[in-house]
Structures are given as structure tokens and as C-alpha cells.
Amino acid sequence: MKHKYAQNPGDFSVSPETHQLTRRDFMTRIGLGSFFLTLGGVFTSIASFILPKMSYEPSSAFTVGRPEDFQVGDMKLLETKQAYIFRSQQGFQAVSAICTHLGCSYKPFGPPNPEYPTVHAYCPCHGSRFARDGRVLGGPAPRPLPFYHMELTSDGRLQVDKSVVNLTDELSRKTDEGVGHNLYLDPEKQEMVEGPLPDGSDCTPCYAGYEHTSQLQLPPR
Ligand code: FES
16 A cells, blocks of 8 residues: 555655654764763863873073173073073073062162172062072062073073073072072083072173173073
8 A cells, every 4th residue: 555645746755764764863973062062071081091291381491692692700591581690700590680578670780889799689679688609688578589500401501491590509508598609501511510509790781781781692492
């Protein structure tokens, strides 16, 4: 017997067989979709477990030129990185240019005066003073200035890493904070070496006044 759905011209209803097929097809697609969604979730979980977490924070290490770009006695301010680079007989040092009180930029190191008889830096915000070796000489600053790790890159450039603060026994004896600043990057040995605590006596610009502090531009990468 012919089904009535096939006998009426103009009747566009779907036959039971077609309807049944479509529903089965639909259910199959739903099932497949669910399967692939679950599979995707499982792969995502595995990938996030295996792959390292990526951080897009700017690197704390940067290069500041080559040793031959500096002369013994130089003090150069790297304003963009808020650090001073010193070149003394012992080698190179990188020092934070930010006051440890509330984060102002302190004035470049200047000559001794009757009140502070050593090379020192002055913070104009609340009057903290820092010795060339980072110690707090006066004012509200709670900590010495941090000195950063330096090294030579494989192509001979000076690199500063602000994420590594130099700590030495000598330092801990000299300050309450255990921050020691008698480490220098020796460009000949190509490593940090211990030396005397810096007193600024060989810092040429320190005696010439603030306006003579040169600004160090970062070399192109
Ligand atoms: S921020 Fe330098 S003394 Fe307060």
C-alpha cells in the first residue's frame, strides 16, 4: 500500500522515513559534536599542564654598551632603566637610581660637604641621603640602594640584570639590611669580583656637579 504522503501533489510534509532519518542524523551530529568538544577540553588541559606558563613582562636584563665605551671614573645615568652605571678601577657597578623611601628619583651623586663628608646622593622628595656604597646616610629611606648583577654577554656587551641584587658577606657587615655593594664586574675576568666598598673618590662627575652627569642611551638591540 502506497503511503498517503506520496500521493498528494503539493503536500510537502516529510515522510515518516525521512523524518526518522533526519532525527537520527541530527542525534549523530549532536553526539559527534559533544565528543569533539570533550576531546578539545582534554587536549587543552593536557597542553596547559605540559607547556610552560608564558609571561610577557618586559625583561629585567638589558645591555648598556661595551666596556670600552666607559672610562674609569664615569658615572652614567640610564634614565629609562632608572639605574646608574659606575666605572671605577675595580670594574663596573649598576646601582638603582630610585630612592628606597617612596620611589623618587634621587639627584646624581655629588661631592662631599661639611655635613656629609663623602660622595653622596640627595633625594629631593624627603631629604634622604645615600653614600656611594648605597648606605643610607640620612633621611627617611629605610634601606640601602640595591646594586644589580652585571655580566658580559657572549658578544662582549655589558649586561645589567635588575632582577638580581648583589649580596655579599661584606655587604651584610656594612649594613643592617644585608645588602653588600663591594662586587664589581671585572671586564678582564668577565665575572663579578669582590673589591673595596666604593666611596666615590674616583667618580669624576661626582665632583663636577650634577649637570656633568652624562645620560646613557641604550644601544640598539
Ligand atoms: S622618596 Fe626619597 S626621601 Fe622620600
